[in-house]
Amino acid sequence: MANHVASKAPETAESVDAVVMTHRQILEALTGLLAAFFTAILSSTIVANALPTIISDLKGTQTDFAWVITAALLANAATTPIWGKLADLFSKKLLVQLSIVIFVIGSVMAGLSDNMPLLLTARVIQGIAMGGLTALAQAIIGTMIPPRQRGRYSGYMGAVMAVGTAGGPLLGGLIVDSPLGWRWTFYVCVPLAVIALVLLQKTLKIKHVRRPAKIDWAGATLLTAGVSLILIWVSFAGKADYYDWWSWQSALMVGGGLLLLVAMVFVESRVSQPIIPLKIITQRTTALAILASVATGVAMFGSSSFLGQYFQISRGATPTQAGLLMLPLIAGNLIGSVVSGQLISRFGRWKIFLVAGSVLMIGGLGLAATIDHATDLTLVGIYIAILGLGLGMLMQNLVLAVQNTVKAQDIGSASSSVAFFRSFGGAVGVSVLGAVLANRVSELSSSGLAKLGVPAGGSASSGSLDLVDMPEPIRNIIRAAYGDATAMIFAISAVIGVVALLSVLFIKERALRKTIDLEPAQQGADTPEAATAK
Known part of the structure; x- marks a missing residue:
């Protein structure tokens, strides 16, 4: 792939958005950035345990449930490459602040929603902002920190992600169960966003070089x-x-x-500054990391999206209890992310964590595929803890592997491309898995109702999440149907997870460079000669 990468030596420090920084300077710069990243993660997870209540209150269906998640993920995925390109062209600090402002607008709209179309619109706006915060956080870290040291700081980001992912469902459950009601699951993120905005203004100081803008x-x-x-x-x-x-x-x-996507590829191959640079994503490491990211996105978003529903609808947990029951998943994610990041910085080896993470992810999903509406909750906790360990080892380290192979000026586009495909995988996963779940629940509900002599149809078998007004015998059938159908979600995700394992097995492990930009000898980037196979 060497012919796809510029052969000239990297330019001087003026062409890079950052200079070498001390550990203290990096931590100060990361304070506001991590606060913004935490707010974005929290906003996407806080609704997990609130959604059954929200959909019931707004008279939505299982399809609406999936689309409240998919709308934000799709907007996130679609705008991430744009934000990444903007990060290569404009001030990253200003872009992060703009993302926060957009996020606040979307959150307020979501909290005020009184029907499904308005809520979906608000979620799209939130997704646009989350795309910016996710892509820009990765890009800024990439321009400040050499890859050899990046595992350590990516571990911090992974920890923030884990805490946000853990705290989100639990906090959302507490809010829904409190007098505040579900609308405050959106409002509560607004003051956090404002705090992040203030911190960013004070702490994030990175050099920016103006370049011609062409989106x-x-x-x-x-x-x-x-x-x-x-x-x-x-x-x-x-x-x-x-x-x-x-x-x-x-x-x-x-x-x-498909025709639109083919046209998109044609356009990307012709324009001078594509949002998804083909010369970057066709490099071996990046291409394989993208495949792994898509599979990881399905596992991450699919599991977290439907677990809360499983605990509440099938197992009768309150939103708060559902948040507590999801803690093993988050604890595993936190441990996997932080420990792997620290070990990568110490030893400089990263591929082993991608392989181990893929194996654990597939194992956790496979075990979770055995659950039903009566499975011991302790076993469910063990299964999702294993899944969390695998996800923690994969998410940030896939980005690290890519950043280690591209020039500093391409870090924004490369990082956002990986983040885009992970979110894209999540959006497709939630949408497809949601459709599978809805169809399977309908089949199981109709079968159960037929045994009671109740004709199929109506809210009981149409995917409605409003169980409050159903007679107890029918409600029990619907709960059992959701519990038994959830196993299929994990089984499908486990099969898709094999793609991640195969992808990371074929990634060539290159020593993590100790400079922010590629050195002249490394301009061939992803050639076998430059790689050291593990």
Whole structure:
């Protein structure tokens, strides 16, 4: 792939957004950044245990449940490459602050929502902001810290991610169970965002060099439209009120979506500054890391999105109890992220953690695929703790592997590309898994109701999450249906997780460089000669 990368030596320090910084300077600079990142993560997880209550209150369905999550993830994924490109062109500090402002607007709108369309719109706005915060956090770390030391600081980011992921469902559950109500699961993030904004202004001081701005809006539009069309098809296909899997509507939507994505690739190969640089994502390490990120996104977002629903609907837990029951997943994530980051910085070896993380992720998903509505909750906790360990080892370290192979000026685009595909995998995963869950619940509910002599149809078998007004015998059948159907979600995710394992096995391990930018001898980046196979 050497011919795809500029062969000239890297430019002087003026071409890079940062100079070498001390540990103390880095920690000071990271304070506000990590606060902003924490707010973004918290906002995406705090609704996990509130969603059953929100959907019930707004008279939504299982499809609506999936789309409240998918809307934010899709907006996140679609805008992440744009934010990454902007990070290569404009002040990263200003962009992070802009992301926070957009996030506050979306959060207030979500809290004020009184119907599903308004809530989905607010979630899209939140997703746009989260795309910026996620991409920019990775890009700023990449421009401040040499890869050899980055594992240590990526570990800090992983810890923040783990705490936000852990605290989100628990805090959301507490808020829903309190007199504040579910709307405050959105409002509570606003003061946190303002605090992050103030901290960023005071602590984040990184050098910026102005470059000509040229954004690939055509590519971004084609990408968003293509992905959205396919996800809409997945969400509604096979439902009686819409269209069959094999129908002219399905053919039109799938064909149209694929055509838009092909057009996007064509545009990206022609424009001078694409949002997803093909020369970067076709490098061996980046391409394999992207495949692994898609699979990891399905596992991460799919599991966390439907676990809270499993605990509340199937096992009768309150939102607060559901948050506590998810702590093993988060504890595993925290330990995996922090420990692997520290060990990578100490020994400079990173591939072993990607392989081990993939194995643990598949193992945890496989074990979780055995659960039903009566599984001992202690066993469920053990299974998701193993899953969390694997996710913690994978997420930040996949980004680290990519950042180690690209020039400093491309770190924003490369990091955001990996983050994009992880969010894209999550959006597709939640949408597809949500559709699978809804169909499976409908089948199991109809079967259970038939045994009671109750005709199928109505809210009891249409995916409604409003169980309050159902007679107890019917409510018990719906709870059992959700519990038994959830296993299929994990089984599918485990199969997809094998893609992550195969991808990281074929990644070549290169020694982590000790400089922020590539040295002249490394400009071939991803060639076998420059790589040291593990």
